[in-house]
Amino acid sequence: MPRVTEQHRAARRDQILAAAVRCVAREGFHKTTMADVIREADLSAGAVYLYFRGKDDIIRALAERSIGRVAHVLVAMQEQQPVVRPEDALQAALEELLSTAGEAADDLLRVGVQAWGEALRDEAVHATVSTQLRRLRHTMADLVRRAQAEGLVSKQADAESAAALLCGAIPGFILQRLVLGDLTPASYVDGLRGLVSPAGR
């Protein structure tokens, strides 16, 4: 019976979070009401509180889900065999980010932007975001060092700084993509490649 119950529990939490993602993508954390989530999840008020402590708890879970996805994508990438140029890794990560299955990819990105804002005022969300950001940077730095070992990147480059820049390019891509809607991973990373290629030709 624990099996069924645990599965049930996880499924219900997911049902609620998926509904909340859609609401928050539309209205942001604070304009989304519990009534919105309850209606979207097609549950009763009491049921939602059986699976989450309250609205804050849902917000934190959403922050984790949205911010975690980015780091997750890169970690999965880094674990695959061939060493690649960091630019290529960035491009692959951005492409992966836009193709989330099951859930509308855009919705999760929108929730992520909300999470950035919330990290500045809620200690728990801040903890989630800073942890994931650090993990992202750490993974990226490893990637850069492996590229340096293969001669794909100059040995003089500081891997940590390069990782910070590469990670830093991600929010800017998401933002421009969501606000202006005119960027593809390829064109964006080509901008980096253009700057990288030697001048004077």
Add this chain to the structure above:
Amino acid sequence: MPRVTEQHRAARRDQILAAAVRCVAREGFHKTTMADVIREADLSAGAVYLYFRGKDDIIRALAERSIGRVAHVLVAMQEQQPVVRPEDALQAALEELLSTAGEAADDLLRVGVQAWGEALRDEAVHATVSTQLRRLRHTMADLVRRAQAEGLVSKQADAESAAALLCGAIPGFILQRLVLGDLTPASYVDGLRGLVSPAGR
């Protein structure tokens, strides 16, 4: 008397917005109450409504003020004579961003992050943010083209893509700076320089 009245009006609006910046930096747009702003501005409830239509009006003004600052900094930079490498322009812009006088620079950056989130749900804020983002990218593209003309950047690079990447690096800097607190403009842009320098040395 229009002179005095107009000055008075502008001063009052600024007093209210400065107060609102401090509140929003602390609690975000939606957890900041009008009562918070009114108290922080040391005014009466009625007074605030003489200068702003309502809370949304204040939010829009804050979005403009915070997002506008970034573009403003770069435009001012581009208007100065010598042509510089885009990386140097980016570094100078980030440094300028951290040294806002009068208002705590961090507070305005925090309000900016809130504005990104709000742009996804409020049409008016979206208009402000997208306009400023486009202006930023346009200015940056000009800068890149001038650098190409001087041989500082490869002629094969696509100026628009490079501008998108360079602009995209800014939100990531702000976010890492506010959340992790461990980045300087110099180290961040060095990350870009490291990737740019030819490998194999």
Add this chain to the structure above:
Amino acid sequence: MPRVTEQHRAARRDQILAAAVRCVAREGFHKTTMADVIREADLSAGAVYLYFRGKDDIIRALAERSIGRVAHVLVAMQEQQPVVRPEDALQAALEELLSTAGEAADDLLRVGVQAWGEALRDEAVHATVSTQLRRLRHTMADLVRRAQAEGLVSKQADAESAAALLCGAIPGFILQRLVLGDLTPASYVDGLRGLVSPAGR
């Protein structure tokens, strides 16, 4: 099977009421939730509803149990042979009240105080409390009359009024004991004896 079933039923009811007494002593009738009682009784929600119609039913049973105890103590006392002075009967009753076995005596007294309040708003609880109060007074009046017959109390005294006063002294003892915690039956009844003894000595 009726035997076993009936015993089982009584045992379950008692298990639930005992749990409810502990909860209500802590939090009062209305801040005690059914969930509290269910947890304290170590049963399931459904089980409790097999033995009680609902929360009101439990409240009424608790009122009966707590208020009934006082009258029960005095009735038991009156049935014993020797005729005593009413003051001595009061003292013995108060002592008996503080020494309830099995259940913490204080808990039941606390529930009693809750029942006084509930009697003012719930007709069923009012019926219980007024019945028990009347029974208490009736028993006490009998006691006074028997003491008068033995010359222990002035024949001119009105037995009904004396009974009302003696019964009326009980809530005040309970209240001062629970709130101030500094009264013993002996010292309290000595207060009465002091007033009774002729002045001028």
Add this chain to the structure above:
Amino acid sequence: MPRVTEQHRAARRDQILAAAVRCVAREGFHKTTMADVIREADLSAGAVYLYFRGKDDIIRALAERSIGRVAHVLVAMQEQQPVVRPEDALQAALEELLSTAGEAADDLLRVGVQAWGEALRDEAVHATVSTQLRRLRHTMADLVRRAQAEGLVSKQADAESAAALLCGAIPGFILQRLVLGDLTPASYVDGLRGLVSPAGR
């Protein structure tokens, strides 16, 4: 302007408390909703919260008002010149208690019974009740000692114990009066006088 504002404030608080007394007398502390009080006070929800921190704050103020009245009555009595027999003082106090002007006397007594119950679970109400109870007992003990000095009460009586008993008679009077409705101060105190008068006549 402070004068007007302060008076206004006190008047509004009183308006709300008077409404709350009527509600609580009917339904008890916890079955009285804020909506009940708001409706009875003929105010808006927001207005009530301008004068009280919340429901708990109102409950505490009601406890103070109801319990304080009893002690207040006795203190006022003790300050008058002639020394009286404690029984007479008790009777006068009970009579005063039943004749509160402006507010229905019964309503305030009912709120008092609620306050006894609340004192057992809310620390703030407990503090109010225990303070007032102590003040009541202190005043009564003074009264007894003055009666002893005048030879109205035996010198051998312990004033503190007698005071405890006399104070203890008050809740019992209130309770029997509210629940059974058949007691007058005179008949009740006559019960005490009957016990006091020497037997054997």
Add this chain to the structure above:
DNA sequence: TATGAATGAGCATTCATTCAT
């Protein structure tokens, strides 16, 4: 009998905005 997930009406409280002074 027994379970415990689900229900949904009801509650205390907040807050953007107004308007009589």
Add this chain to the structure above:
DNA sequence: GATGAATGAATGCTCATTCAT
């Protein structure tokens, strides 16, 4: 222009009770 008491719809959350298993 300036004030701040007043408004009341809206919000997050609770809890007595039911019922499919």
